[in-house]
Amino acid sequence: MLLAAACVLPAAPALADLALATSKNCMSCHNIDKKVVGPAYKDVAAKYKGDKAAAARLATKIMEGGGGVWGVVKMPSNPQVNEAEAKKLAAWVLSQ
Numbered sequence: 641m642l643l644a645a646a647c648v649l650p651a652a653p654a655l656a657d658l659a660l661a662t663s664k665n666c667m668s669c670h671n672i673d674k675k676v677v678g679p680a681y682k683d684v685a686a687k688y689k690g691d692k693a694a695a696a697r698l699a700t701k702i703m704e705g706g707g708g709v710w711g712v713v714k715m716p717s718n719p720q721v722n723e724a725e726a727k728k729l730a731a732w733v734l735s736q
């Protein structure tokens with residue numbers, strides 16, 4: 641699955657982005673294809689498929705946190721993520 645993603649997205653190596661997500665602690669609440677505390681990244685990608693504004697919106701939400709979309713639990717803000725990293729992570733999540 642990760643290798644397939646790397647093939648369709650040569651500009652954003654999926655494995656490097658998984659490492660980034662892991663190092664930024666995202667994977668302690670998220671999994672690619674299972675709901676943990678937060679939604680599975682595949683479900684996020686499916687929800688916003690075809691939504692061109694989603695990447696920018698998700699990048700902001702990754703940095704600032706927020707809730708109300710997937711359930712009662714809120715995502716805390718992630719001050720360890722800068723804007724460039726948030727954009728990269730949002731694009732990666734949407735590519736799952």
Ligand code: HEC
Nearest residue numbers: 664666669677678706707708709710711713714715718729
């Ligand atoms: C403490 C747990 C936790 C951590 C850490 C966390 N998240 Fe989340 N995340 C959540 C929860 C809970 C939601 C659902 C929020 C909602 O319902 O709006 C969520 C939602 C999301 C969404 C979908 C937002 C939407 O509006 O649909 C994305 C994308 C996301 N997280 C990415 C990340 C990334 C990238 C990181 C790492 C920088 C991260 N998360 C770290 C708990 C977490």
